[in-house]
Amino acid sequence: MALAKRIIPCLDCDKGRVVKGVKFVDIRDAGDPVEVSRRYSDAGADEITFLDITASHEHRDTTIDTVRAIAGQVFIPLTVGGGIRKLEDIRAMLNAGADKVSINTAAVIDPEFVRAAAERFGSQCIVVAVDAKRVSAADEAPRWEIFTHGGRKPTGIDAIDWARRMVDYGAGEILLTSMDRDGTKIGFDLELNRAVSDAVSVPIIASGGVGNLEHLAQGVIEGHADAVLAASIFHFQEYTIQEAKAYMASRGVEVRE
């Protein structure tokens, strides 16, 4: 008897529609977020992550309406990210029915924001999204830095130090994305995952690069992830959530049936 490792389909949304880009370009449309969420919940997804990739202020209300609609029909945990910059943004998302919010750029601009958010709303609902890119040369010890703005903007901050600091400030979970792997379908950056997971006390969600079910299992077994996140392999029905769970169970990973 143990806590199950979680499988989390991720909905990248733009103006209320689910999209998933390959390396953030070449975006394809995979449907209505409420419909997609319900489908995943019925199929046994353990959580849903909703990332608002536009996150511009004029579309804020669309996002809140979508979150409210999902939360009214889907009774599994829901994390919302994208454009979370102020305590009021967090309150609005939680009031709309989100269970957790994911903070990315705003944490880099003002790390104290994470502390204030965790103090106000509790660590359990504060996820810090860490977008990391390998910056070491092939013959060096591996080193990763965090990037913002969808992986375009370097910060010079070491990813492992940053994850530790965010946990000290009250992050209850880390959503770790390898920017090198995102959209490539060649698997997680397992070294990165393991390094961050072993460095912090809170759960890690591995993200970026899933192309098949073995990648999901590797994320847990070799990457020491507590949860695995994927988008395109589920959106385009290459694999179902149930197939993913059955495969992980066959590799000895505890999952929710």
Place this chain on the structure above:
Amino acid sequence: MNKIAVIDYGMGNLHSVAKALEHVGRQADQAVEVVVTPDPGEIAVADRVVFPGVGAIRDCMAEIRRLDVGSMVEQAMQEKPVLAICVGMQALMRHSEENGGVDCLGFMDGEVRFFGSDLRDEDGRRLKVPHMGWNEVIQTTDHPLWQGVADRSRFYFVHSYYVHMHRAELIAGSSHYGAQLVAAVADKNIFATQFHPEKSQTAGLTLLRNFLSWDGQG
């Protein structure tokens, strides 16, 4: 009309629990009215009361005291079915170790303890805190709220502090994460869960549906 009052003291995701109750009411073809309210009058006339809670205990207790939620809960506990969820359950206990130690309502004889920063499983592997995700719940008593829920069903948990009850006979469900933890408590007309039934899909919705028709008898 079955009227359910969800006590709103500004802490946490009340939308979800209200929506889940409405959803199971529809499924059961029951006329259910769910109100999310801090108003003692509304709570007094409800048929059933939900005492939720999310976040840090110090802030929760501060709001509970400021709005006198304690007397609303105490009143409800004397006369109708009450469901306490997560920090709502913890707030019923005597004391919590969170935030350097906080006195809680003391309606139940239990303590809220920290999992610790070096939590390990039986094989010595480190366990992450918060305890976040789906864990099995062993039903330690027969209870109307467990009806139709398979023993050892998984429910969704998210917490860093857990309840220890001094009277084991009040424990209705237990779970394990480095330590034995109280997953559910049943005492007369009150049922309390550490997990979130409103986020626990089929198992959780079944429990909520049972709550809608529960008469408050063990």
